[in-house]
Amino acid sequence: xxxxxxxxxxxxxxxxxxxxxxxxxxxxxxxxxxxxxxxxxxxxxxxxxxxxxxxxxxxxxxxxxxxxxxxxxxxxxxxxxxxxxxxxxxxxxxxxxxxxxxxxxxxxxxxxxxxxxxxxxxxxxxxxxxxxxxxxxxxxxxxxxxxxxxxxxxxxxxxxxxxxxxxxxxxxxxxxxxxxxxxxxxxxxxxxxxxxxxxxxxxxxxxxxxxxxxxxxxxxxxxxxxxxxxxxxxxxxxxxxxxxxxxxxxxxxxxxxxxxxxxxxxxxxxxxxxxxxxxxxxxxxxxxxxxxxxxxxxxxxxxxxxxxxxxxxxxxxxxxxxxxxxxxxxxxxxxxxxxxxxxxxxxxxxxxxxxxxxxxxxxxxxxxxxxxxxxxxxxxxxxxxxxxxxxxxxxxxxxxxxxxxxxxxxxxxxxxxxxxxxxxxxxxxxxxxxxxxxxxxxxxxxxxxxxxxxxxxxxxxxxxxxxxxxxxxxxxxxxxxxxxxxxxxxxxxxxxxxxxxxxxxxxxxxxxxxxxxxxxxxxxxxxxxxxxxxxxxxxxxxxxxxxxxxxxxxxxxxxxxxxxxxxxxxxxxxxxxxxxxxxxxxxxxxxxxxxxxxxxxxxxxxxxxxxxxxxxxxxxxxxxxxxxxxxxxxxxxxxxxxxxxxxxxxxxxxxxxxxx
Amino acid sequence: xxxxxxxxxxxxxxxxxxxxxxxxxxxxxxxxxxxxxxxxxxxxxxxxxxxxxxxxxxxxxxxxxxxxxxxxxxxxxxxxxxxxxxxxxxxxxxxxxxxxxxxxxxxxxxxxxxxxxxxxxxxxxxxxxxxxxxxxxxxxxxxxxxxxxxxxxxxxxxx
Numbered sequence: 079x080x081x082x083x084x085x086x087x088x089x090x091x092x093x094x095x096x097x098x099x100x101x102x103x104x105x106x107x108x109x110x111x112x113x114x115x116x117x118x119x120x121x122x123x124x125x126x127x128x129x130x131x132x133x134x135x136x137x138x139x140x141x142x143x144x145x146x147x148x149x150x151x152x153x154x155x156x157x158x159x160x161x162x163x164x165x166x167x168x169x170x171x172x173x174x175x176x177x178x179x180x181x182x183x184x185x186x187x188x189x190x191x192x193x194x195x196x197x198x199x200x201x202x203x204x205x206x207x208x209x210x211x212x213x214x215x216x217x218x219x220x221x222x223x224x225x226x227x228x229x230x231x232x233x234x235x236x237x238x239x240x241x242x243x244x245x246x247x248x249x250x251x252x253x254x255x256x257x258x259x260x261x262x263x264x265x266x267x268x269x270x271x272x273x274x275x276x277x278x279x280x281x282x283x284x285x286x287x288x289x290x291x292x293x294x295x296x297x298x299x300x301x302x303x304x305x306x307x308x309x310x311x312x313x314x315x316x317x318x319x320x321x322x323x324x325x326x327x328x329x330x331x332x333x334x335x336x337x338x339x340x341x342x343x344x345x346x347x348x349x350x351x352x353x354x355x356x357x358x359x360x361x362x363x364x365x366x367x368x369x370x371x372x373x374x375x376x377x378x379x380x381x382x383x384x385x386x387x388x389x390x391x392x393x394x395x396x397x398x399x400x401x402x403x404x405x406x407x408x409x410x411x412x413x414x415x416x417x418x419x420x421x422x423x424x425x426x427x428x429x430x431x432x433x434x435x436x437x438x439x440x441x442x443x444x445x446x447x448x449x450x451x452x453x454x455x456x457x458x459x460x461x462x463x464x465x466x467x468x469x470x471x472x473x474x475x476x477x478x479x480x481x482x483x484x485x486x487x488x489x490x491x492x493x494x495x496x497x498x499x500x501x502x503x504x505x506x507x508x509x510x511x512x513x514x515x516x517x518x519x520x521x522x523x524x525x526x527x528x529x530x531x532x533x534x535x536x537x538x539x540x541x542x543x544x545x546x547x548x549x550x551x552x553x554x555x556x557x558x559x560x561x562x563x564x565x566x567x568x569x570x571x572x573x574x575x576x577x578x579x580x581x582x583x584x585x586x587x588x589x590x591x592x593x594x595x596x597x598x599x600x601x602x603x604x605x606x607x608x609x610x611x612x613x614x615x616x617x618x619x620x621x622x623x624x625x626x627x628x629x630x631x632x633x634x635x636x637x638x639x640x641x642x643x644x645x646x647x648x649x650x651x652x653x654x655x656x657x658x659x660x661x662x663x664x665x666x667x668x669x670x671x672x673x674x675x676x677x678x679x680x681x682x683x684x685x686x687x688x689x690x691x692x693x694x695x696x697x698x699x700x701x702x703x704x705x706x707x708x709x710x711x712x713x714x715x716x717x718x719x720x721x722x723x724x725x726x727x728x729x730x731x732x733x734x735x736x737x738x
Numbered sequence: 739x740x741x742x743x744x745x746x747x748x749x750x751x752x753x754x755x756x757x758x759x760x761x762x763x764x765x766x767x768x769x770x771x772x773x774x775x776x777x778x779x780x781x782x783x784x785x786x787x788x789x790x791x792x793x794x795x796x797x798x799x800x801x802x803x804x805x806x807x808x809x810x811x812x813x814x815x816x817x818x819x820x821x822x823x824x825x826x827x828x829x830x831x832x833x834x835x836x837x838x839x840x841x842x843x844x845x846x847x848x849x850x851x852x853x854x855x856x857x858x859x860x861x862x863x864x865x866x867x868x869x870x871x872x873x874x875x876x877x878x879x880x881x882x883x884x885x886x887x888x889x890x891x892x893x894x895x896x897x
Binding site: 460 | 744748752756759762763766767770771772773774792804806807808809827828829830832833843869872
């Protein structure tokens with residue numbers, strides 16, 4: 079009964095979405111006020127019915143109702159309750175439901191927090207969101223209904239993929255989806271602006287906090303995914319340039335370009351059409367990501383069971399969204415006036431450089447990700463693109479971005495004097511060169527070319543931003559000045575500072591772990607010792623162990639640095655009772671400056687094990703950098719300027735991110 | 739310089755920059771791609787002699803052998819029409835198993851053995867890399883083999 083209730087709720091949500099897509103928009107065009115005012119209640123209704131549908135599915139999982147096909151495929155009575163809940167989005171149908179639920183949540187949030195927005199704008203924004211919701215709800219109801227019944231009812235479910243039975247992965251998809259669908263708000267604002275032909279600083283100020291919050295979620299989501307892959311897949315890598323990872327990275331890259339371009343549009347009224355285009359592409363790439371993940375057209379280590387029919391639907395939907403919005407853009411964008419001229423030496427130019435680099439990198443990632451499809455379409459053979467290529471592309475662009483990142487925030491809007499900037503930044507530059515020289519000493523670099531470069535770039539970011547901070551606080555000296563600035567209208571600035579320091583931290587992490595990590599596959603018998611990177615791993619043997627829904631072999635290791643025991647590690651090789659799937663659970667001794675990582679490969683007879691031993695210096699800095707970026711985004715969103723402009727703040731949404 | 743000239747310089751530089759970047763990216767790509775060949779194609783010597791490529795199919799039952807004192811394993815990969823012996827040193831992915839789909843990346847040695855540098859893991863039991871699924875369909879198969887593939891597919895669908 080309850081699954082049917084969920085099904086009906088979904089159908090009602092679709093009907094509401096259709097009304098939502100049509101009436102407020104039509105009203106805004108014809109000046110019909112009652113139609114326009116329908117927007118807000120419809121957005122709340124949409125959210126309410128999807129919440130009901132989602133609750134019904136959660137209930138089916140918690141009660142292990144295997145008469146529902148999706149539950150039977152993704153759950154099991156032995157599954158701990160927390161994973162029964164996260165299993166709701168462990169498969170295709172449930173992830174989609176979560177996706178549309180979040181989209182409705184964003185829509186409801188826009189409706190609730192946008193009291194100062196003109197009714198025409200809010201009606202159009204909510205209508206555009208309704209159109210996207212129609213697409214996704216149709217997709218769900220036609221090809222992937224989570225409430226489909228199964229008969230005869232199986233006595234036991236197939237179990238959730240063991241890789242997903244993990245805290246990191248329980249929260250990774252929700253964060254990622256919040257980011258993906260968050261860009262639908264930026265997209266809806268962009269389309270609304272194109273329909274209205276009105277795009278000014280106020281428009282940028284409305285859509286900026288929403289875009290930033292979406293970007294924060296996406297940042298956290300990607301970082302969680304990377305962290306999860308690192309400890310859960312047992313390969314010790316933090317990024318594989320896998321199609322599915324790229325699918326989440328591309329919206330992030332364009333989204334990063336977008337939040338910078340929005341800054342120019344808000345402050346200077348320039349880059350207007352460009353900002354619109356970025357907003358369209360940020361969301362289109364989110365859709366493309368869904369298509370790549372769900373269609374199975376690409377070989378991916380992340381690929382889950384897929385269905386070509388679903389892929390086709392998303393592809394058609396994608397064509398509608400991209401084609402439709404670009405056509406609208408081509409028709410209306412010329413009417414969006416370009417304003418705000420600027421000189422070659424100005425912050426606008428620096429931000430333009432930032433945008434070009436981010437977009438260039440997005441294009442490269444997109445090309446590398448789709449190259450296998452392009453080759454196959456032209457019958458040039460079936461290929462895969464190796465991750466060294468992506469690394470090369472990243473290394474080719476990232477240094478320019480980092481250099482520019484140290485200059486941009488120091489430049490003034492519109493026009494700056496090169497002499498003034500040189501005078502301001504030369505000390506930071508000289509100090510970075512000094513760092514470069516010191517880090518290039520064999521003692522530090524160990525002969526790796528990229529170590530001094532990476533460290534010097536991070537140092538450049540640190541020194542230049544300290545300089546910029548000092549310049550800002552010239553008239554507000556001391557800690558008191560800083561606190562006063564933080565209380566006032568300076569939060570965006572400090573958000574920027576934190577996010578940019580996140581980049582510096584990230585650079586240090588990537589540089590160190592790429593150049594100094596050590597890994598070895600070894601075969602060890604109980605009592606054996608093996609040394610890597612100055613750490614001695616002593617293997618004491620593996621014993622059987624049992625968990626709530628799995629059996630495991632648990633290895634026992636002592637790790638010594640010199641003669642001192644520094645860690646005791648228990649990696650596991652699990653076999654899940656539900657599906658019988660084996661899984662490696664790595665054991666990690668984490669630290670700010672290094673991780674020590676052991677994973678059990680397989681038992682190779684006679685008590686011997688094939689093992690993987692890793693030494694990962696500074697690997698945590700990669701995720702720490704992402705945390706700084708996300709915190710910077712939240713700080714920027716909390717800037718009072720958005721509240722005065724909009725009446726109420728986006729704090730509830732931001733608070734959710736902080737808690738997660 | 740007038741604003742117009744400045745803009746032209748800027749645009750010119752951007753075009754040159756994009757051109758150089760694109761050509762570098764493409765040439766780098768050429769040395770970083772790995773083509774896929776089915777065991778039938780490998781047996782017909784259609785694969786490159788000196789480049790890394792990928793081979794995929796099903797792991798033949800009862801062919802997985804492990805070196806007694808090291809980490810080397812060898813197994814056969816088949817598309818139900820031809821078979822390629824594969825050697826790999828290291829730890830196999832969790833879901834590697836006899837009768838399962840697999841994609842290996844490496845090169846052919848002079849002894850006809852495929853020396854894999856990487857064996858692809860998958861996240862889900864019912865997932866089959868698209869290349870493998872294709873090669874199973876296109877291989878020259880008799881009725882018996884077709885039945886095997888069909889049963890594999892229905893198994894996949896059922897799961």
